[in-house]
Amino acid sequence: MKRAIGLLELKNITRGIIAADAMLKAANVEIVMAQAMCPGKYVVMVAGDVGAVQSSIRSGTAAGGCENVVDEFVLPNIHDSVFPALSGCTEVKELKSLGVIESFSVASAIVAADVAAKSAAIELLEVRLARGMGGKAVVTLTGDVGAVTAAVRAGSAAIKDNGFLVDQLVLPAPHNGLRNLVF
Template sequence: MDFRTIGCVELNSVAWGMHIADEMVKSASVKIVLARPTCPGRYIVIISGDTSAVQSAVEVGRELGADMTVDSFTIPSVHPDVLPAMSGTTVAPKIDALGVIETYTTAACILAADAAAKSAEVQLIEVRMAAGLAGKSYVTMTGDVGSVRAAVESGVAGVGEAGPVHSHVVIPSPSEELKPHLM
């Protein structure tokens, strides 16, 4: 499947999340990339397809979710590092500088990861989605210090109106003790 355009609806209800996932795929020619509960009792639906179909399905999800909708997005031309970082299939890179962006929603974190990866020569390490994080999510990335600083700045700005960023940091030279705990 071509994962060029992805869309997301994050909901405050597991039951409604399942219902919305079903309605989204019935409303347009899209495929589910991910549909699962996250903390604290939220549900995330990520779909893929052509841009207009994804936009249409996300709008259906937002409308049906109404006040249960926490966040949403559509990303045309998603960066190729985003999905492997979300699924934990990133090949462990050599870690130079480390950048971290922590957000209040999973959708905002994915937006930050995409914006960061598109803005500078960095490699995404992981997008950790809300599991055991009280609903927050974070993305980690590596590269040279200047690239990581630029990527973190762009990632924070890339969240836009999706929700506030909780925190962000650039660690110019992470310790060897920390590195094994990053993936």
């Protein structure tokens, strides 16, 4: 089986902790992240085999209560560049065209980043998750304008139908002064 990650995003912290406990008890998964996010949401990310991650997410949803779930996903093969972008440790060598995808949820931003990275030859810069942004999340990426345009379209399309897409943009030639503001 393939390695997978799953994420459960809940409306409140107490239900998030209950869900995290149930997720770990339900299947052979390891916790990648479990923490409070703005505005009082709780996010739990686990990794393991696909079936174990699916079982873990189902158990977390049941324990936390479906009515408390903001968003969730199971990604069987996450792109290698997503984890460095999540931790904000991607080194920006050159800012070419700039692409941005803004979402209403942490889970949808990670899905958008994964789809964008798989769809075109771009460099993920950062996946900024809900801290100080009222629960929103932002994906930033760079590359040649055609690749950035394709990646932003693909990533945005992946989350548009579920209502989590806030906005998107492609700046073909961003001013160098933006480099310090964006990253």
